[in-house]
Amino acid sequence: MADKEFLRVDGSFGEGGGQILRTSISLSTLLGRPVEVTNIRRNRKFPGMMPQHLTAVKACQQICGATVEGAEINSERLAFSPGQIRGGKYTFDVAESKKSAGAATLVLQTIILPLLFAKNESNIIIRGGTHVPWSPPATYLKQVFLPVIGLMGCQTFLKINRWGWYPEGGGEIACRVKPIDRLRARQFSRRGELRKIYGMSVTSNVGGGVGERQMRAAIKQLRANNLEAQLRNSDVAANGKGTIIFLTAEFDNVRAGFSTIGEKGMPAEKVAEAAVTELRNFLGKDVCLDHYLADQLIPYIALCGERVEMNISKITNHLKTNLWVTQKFIPIKYKLTGPLGFPGVLTIEPAPEPEPLPAPPAIESPAVPT
DSSP states (O other): OOGGGOEEEETTSTTOSHHHHHHHHHHHHHHTOOEEEESTTTTSSSOSOOHHHHHHHHHHHHHHTOEEEOOSTTOOEEEEEOOOOOOSEEEEETTSSSOOOOBHHHHHHHHHHHHTTSSSOEEEEEEEBSBOTTSOOHHHIIIIIHHHHHTTTOEEEEEEEEBOBTTTBOEEEEEEEEOOSOOOOOOBSOOOSEEEEEEEEEEESOOTTHHHHHHHHHHHHHHHTTOOOEEEEEEOOBSSOEEEEEEEEEESSOEEEEEEEOOTTOOHHHHHHHHHHHHHHHHTSOOSBOHHHHHHHHHHHHTSOSOEEEEESOBOHHHHHHHHHHHHHSOEEEEEESOBTSOEEEEEEEOOOOOOOOOOOOOOOOOOOO
């Protein structure tokens, strides 16, 4: 691996988490650009690659035949030199190298973008945590993220085969990705009218009517805010105990998702209240995108080749960091207005072609004596 061929990315920049690594290898795989990521997750309590990060690296390696150095647990440096993207059937397990409930969803988000530009369809199975803290639940991908990138021309289909909670994991998601030629630009400046709210209360191996209580509490709290919703209660098979309330708000131009995962000692009514409060706060702002979705859409919008405006519920360091990484791979310019932690507007557009250097002045040849 010749050093001069690599784009170098400092994993300690900004938010300094695993998103820097995931965005880097995703765009490296897609664009065929070798990358070296150093200081991986330097700003976390336990730096270096955890099982879910290593699985994302190995997944990208497999779909493009990459040459890789540093792909191991706790590694803080990765050199990744991609080959050609190949669609097909793939299975990845976050717990393959070490027992883990690491997020299967983050692995999937890393490989969806490059697989969209493969020559043939891909069918992917990923095992691990499907509804775990500090990552988007699989329900969020199914109900929000994938439908919204569908507005940009992407055709993807997700199924939750088995739920996986923290700390046991053992869940499984299946995703089909159809290839596309290009991404269509989509403006995210206005969400439009609220069409409907719907959701689910889901539990595994939890007694006491917790799922029913979550559902009823959510409906009661929504009605207290003059909001009607269709909710259902489900008990699903899983290796361990878990509970979640998930609410989807569908608007004319976009979707948004709000969820709370139950914790030991947290009453079902409080779980419902937390999710409803997030939804209510979002509805109270004149914004289009929830801040999780805005962050996830950045590489897709950067690849559109057109100016796109995003009206975001909250400016985060995660958003700023992902912009920084994406700009290293894709020639874009952006403008972000609004204070950290508050609503703001982000515009992304292609960077102008650099002006050619002026031609050097002509040098007259010295006179030749005759």
